[in-house]
Amino acid sequence: MERLPTIADVARACGVSMRTVSRVINGARNVKPATRVKIEQEIERLKFRPNPQARGLAASRSYLLGLVYDMPNALYLDTIQRGITGTCRSSGYELVIHPCESTGSDTVIADTLSFVRRSNIDGLIVLPPVSEMAALPPALDEAGVDYVLLASVDLVDPVHLVRSAERLACEDMTRHLIELGHRDIAFISGPSDYRSTRERLEGFRDAFRAAGLALNEELILKGDYGYHSGYSAGNALFSRRQKPTAIFASNDEMAFGVFNAAAEAGMSVPNDVSVCGFDDVVFAERTLPSLTTIRRPSLAMASLATEKLIALIEGRDDVANRMQAVVPLELILRNSTAARR
Missing domain, CATH: 3.40.50.2300 (Response regulator)
Structure with missing residues (x-):
């Protein structure tokens, strides 16, 4: 049986987020004319027919962002949360956090998608090691979720990524x-x-x-x-x-x-x-x-990831594309290292 085209196929062909495609489907005004035309042409070419769930993606906004993590390091998590909430505060968004167990689990992706549905969030920030699961980005794409991953490797398009070198x-x-x-x-x-x-x-x-x-x-x-x-x-x-x-x-x-x-x-x-x-x-x-x-500038990385995610949610894909994807790290030389005696 031939697979029907999905909203993810349209977004991938046009190089935009699935939420941007949803905005065009729903007739939202905050999409550039050239982008709108490109998406409409691709919808016609693929003979894509949106389902009711896809049509509802851009109908409303909760102004909630989700954070998914499985990280035993409380200091790191605290820094990440401060970076996200600092940017949320200036943009009118709130943060909802969701801990999960990724190690040895085959349900973490389903659990993440369930969290997205229950919480009615506008977008998702995912921390390692959950963010570095190869099956997660396709699942989020297919579900029409805007997301940004913090990771140590290149797993996705830079518009969805903040990577530390x-x-x-x-x-x-x-x-x-x-x-x-x-x-x-x-x-x-x-x-x-x-x-x-x-x-x-x-x-x-x-x-x-x-x-x-x-x-x-x-x-x-x-x-x-x-x-x-x-x-x-x-x-x-x-x-x-x-x-x-x-x-x-x-x-x-x-x-x-x-x-x-x-x-x-x-x-x-x-x-x-x-x-x-x-x-x-x-x-x-x-x-x-x-x-x-x-x-590792975790506070700045979290803030950057939040800015990227909000840009994607608001249909400013071009802005998100121009944002930094790879963050350099810095050696801090203190007193615990010295020349070999």
Whole structure:
């Protein structure tokens, strides 16, 4: 049986959001004439016939934005929410949040779509690791939901994406440790099914390849982005006969765990071992010693994602297209790293 064309097919062919197509279907005025003509021609070419649900997409607006997340890091989530609500406040929107369990779950996409329907939101912001599920964007497209993903990899068209350049930043941090004279560098990774885990680990590997150095795979340990996994990995590393001279924990929470493991092992940071992290959470500069880390501008990224989403909701696709899609990260050099003794 031949598949009938959908609103997603029209939007994809015209390079616009599904909500923009819905506005044309509903006769809304806030669509540029040239865009309207293009969409109408594509509707005719595809012989698309909108169903009642599609016709109702642009009929009303709730001024509610949804946030979907599965993130155990409370500090990161708090920063994201502040970035979103700050932009919402100036634009007349409110935020509805929806935690979900993505790890090992095959219902997260259905759960997300159910949340969209129940909450009557105008658009959706999705955080990793949920945002990095390959099946999610097509499902949101088909459902006619405007969305922006925060992610560490290019999964969708840039108009729907705010991506942090995590692989490059981790390569830069590892290069910094190498330039300090370190060769026995340990790496504590995140959960194996997170895209960010793979990106950060590959950045670590890239630096060794670029420097022509052999990488000791035994010094790569698995964590879960939580404090206790960093503490456990630190204990394992400090119990080795040949201890690493530097440890790169792939987020700050795990780096704080390494700090305590080092103290209990009678090791001084950075005199005996250099330690660095990723995120630059608020406590990173308040520890003793202060933590060398990678600053991910989460507040600015959340604000940018919200601006993009509101532009899509309001039919200003051209504005959303011009907005930044890839956000560079910054090395913050503090007191927890030093030259190898």
